[in-house]
Amino acid sequence: MDERMQNRSYISTEEIDQLVTKKIAGVFGWMVLGLFVTLATSIFTLTNPVLLNLAYKYMFAFIIGELALVFILSMRVYHMSTAKSRALFLFYSALNGITLSLIAIVYTGVSILYTFAGAMAIFLIMAIYGYTTKEDLSKFGNLLKVGLISLIIVSVVNIFLKSPTLYWIISYMGVLIFIGLIGYDVNRIKNNITVAVSQDISVVDKVSIIGALALYLDFINLFLYLLRIFGKKR
Template sequence: METNFDVTKSYSANYAQATLFRNVYIWMTLALVITALTSLLVAESPKVIYAIATNQVLFYGLILGELALVWILSANINRFSFATATFMFIAYSILNGVTMSFIFMIYTTSSIALTFFVTAGTFGAMALYGTITKKDLSSWGNILIMALIGLIIASVANWFIKSEMMYWIITYIGVIIFVGLTAYDAQKIKNNLREYGYEINETTQKIALMGALSLYLDFVNLFLYLLRILGSRK
């Protein structure tokens, strides 16, 4: 027979899971807002754009800085405090906004806005599917990660080959990969919070934050690949 204590404990766990799950999407959205605002501010500053565009050390330093932040955060999340992890997530969002500011030099503002809404709709549909489906998507993980590694290798190779056909093949495959990763990550986050999110504490908040980072990366990459297809160049 279930006691009042058991009912209270179950309610508390459900409340914690719901709160953490909501925080995943709040933090992801805030990171996207920070990235968007940073991109707009940098794009409106010709001096900053010129400095980055004409200084390869600075440009590649920003790229390497982004990669280093994600790697360090992912590899050391258990050692960092939640406050430190949050700061690094915000720092990454700002750095990503600086590098993404160049899209405003290449594409029209209207096509960027259109692509953003298409991305939001696609992302939302796949995240919802990953959250509510009863199908186990864990088998997608290895396939999508291997496909992503292949995509990165192909992208680097095409940097030298400069094949237009390869460019478009990479683009469409990239869209498919990140659509799949959105559903996979959404389900993985739900399962992780269901398993560990029995209360709101330092550890579970870091789990939710890393979930937000995963979905943020899915959204940004999906947006960039869709922009290749839907974007109108100036």
């Protein structure tokens, strides 16, 4: 079907719908693969004292590296091959797994498991809503972006203030923002893939990997904010 898409005269609405569904399934597939790589890397780090010590000692260096990878992938994805963008996404997932292994030192395994399950349930509900709704959720984009920027600023401020009240406000605010972002991003990804399939099939796989990264980040952040609220510390 993909080869036929190159010739616009042969495209049918049914074929477009089928390809959009296939590509969106691929987005979720890559997101799940990223989560699996993160989980596997976290477990490996926890069982490797040397790597765990490095993760703890150079945590901020790892975080800066992760931010750099997200920036590179987001800004340069259309200028690199699909294989390279996928490799960078998986490398980022592995790097994130190293830093996330540290939460097992702070929180009990049971609370991490339950919180992960809760985050996954919320993610599925919002993903289904974002995919099936007939409403264009793009109108909420600016509001969610402002909320996210505000969340980051307040979080940085509270590093210095160390306010318990602000800590809980940030935690609940983070949960609400990322719940909204999941529905918004799924809806946005669906629309972007539909446009790409209809107009330029060559960029669909790159749109898909950026979509997978966005959903991966939404889920991880939702999980972490839920863990701040419901996680039981050791």
